Amino acid sequence: MRKLLFTALIGYLLLALAMLESGCKHAPLFDDDDLVPIDTSDTTSIVDTLPTGIPCNPDSVYFETDVLPILVSNCAKSGCHDVTSHQEGIILNNYQNVMNTADISPFNLNGSDLYEAITETDPEDMMPPPPNTPLTQAQIQIIAKWINQGAQDLHCDPNYGSCDTSNVRYSQVVLPVISTYCKGCHSGASPSGNISLETYDGVKTVAQNGKLYGVIAWSSGFSKMPQGGNKLDACTISKFKAWIDAGALNN
Numbered sequence: 001m002r003k004l005l006f007t008a009l010i011g012y013l014l015l016a017l018a019m020l021e022s023g024c025k026h027a028p029l030f031d032d033d034d035l036v037p038i039d040t041s042d043t044t045s046i047v048d049t050l051p052t053g054i055p056c057n058p059d060s061v062y063f064e065t066d067v068l069p070i071l072v073s074n075c076a077k078s079g080c081h082d083v084t085s086h087q088e089g090i091i092l093n094n095y096q097n098v099m100n101t102a103d104i105s106p107f108n109l110n111g112s113d114l115y116e117a118i119t120e121t122d123p124e125d126m127m128p129p130p131p132n133t134p135l136t137q138a139q140i141q142i143i144a145k146w147i148n149q150g151a152q153d154l155h156c157d158p159n160y161g162s163c164d165t166s167n168v169r170y171s172q173v174v175l176p177v178i179s180t181y182c183k184g185c186h187s188g189a190s191p192s193g194n195i196s197l198e199t200y201d202g203v204k205t206v207a208q209n210g211k212l213y214g215v216i217a218w219s220s221g222f223s224k225m226p227q228g229g230n231k232l233d234a235c236t237i238s239k240f241k242a243w244i245d246a247g248a249l250n251n
């Protein structure tokens with residue numbers, strides 16, 4: 001009887017192990033460290049519209065529009081912290097995965113591993129690791145403020161009210177969006193797709209050959225950018241179009 005029980009136990013353990021092994025491919029996926037469920041619905045979490053009707057409070061940090069684009073562009077890249085690669089079990093492609101895998105301690109900056117990693121100065125430990133471009137001070141401040149405000153999943157419409165597409169300037173509209181949503185992948189020595197958006201000239205090239213509008217509007221025949229992230233809001237896309245149509249000036 002005891003032997004039977006023992007055999008059953010071993011069998012059960014082997015089964016459990018086999019299930020863990022296949023965990024990388026099948027949902028639900030578990031973080032190696034603390035066995036929290038991870039959202040593997042990579043594509044369904046990508047939304048192509050933002051909630052309208054909620055004005056943004058300038059004092060609040062909004063995860064979806066302020067924090068997530070920085071994480072998608074700089075961390076949730078292929079080979080790093082996207083769903084497939086999940087280095088160290090950390091996945092930074094949506095709110096649920098960030099909260100489940102990145103050791104965020106709401107209201108506690110120094111207790112949050114994510115903050116520690118992005119402010120680390122030792123090249124061995126810093127994130128994103130060299131030769132990736134480090135986060136800017138402004139981006140680090142946004143993430144810090146988000147944690148200090150409780151690391152919430154707040155949403156708002158950055159273009160609440162009317163969408164003004166007149167006199168769209170590169171410096172005021174286009175550049176800030178490219179810096180937040182695109183530069184993490186499209187900069188440095190080996191930019192994604194061999195397309196660098198680090199300088200005005202790089203942006204101008206894709207603006208004029210039609211690719212910039214094609215990728216952000218998710219037009220058929222173009223890759224969807226930001227890769228792995230949500231679609232830019234309709235007003236921002238309209239502003240880009242207006243800027244491109246007016247000659248994609250360095251204004």
Ligand code: HEC
Binds near residue numbers: 184212224
């Ligand atoms: C997480 C990384 C990542 C982010 C963020 C990202 N891209 Fe890309 N991008 C890529 C990769 C990888 C490719 C090459 C493969 C492909 O075309 O899908 C690419 C390709 C492109 C191309 C060329 C497409 C073509 O058809 O030749 C353009 C243009 C582009 N990206 C623009 C952007 C813009 C604009 C943004 C920001 C709104 C952005 N990307 C954000 C990774 C990224």
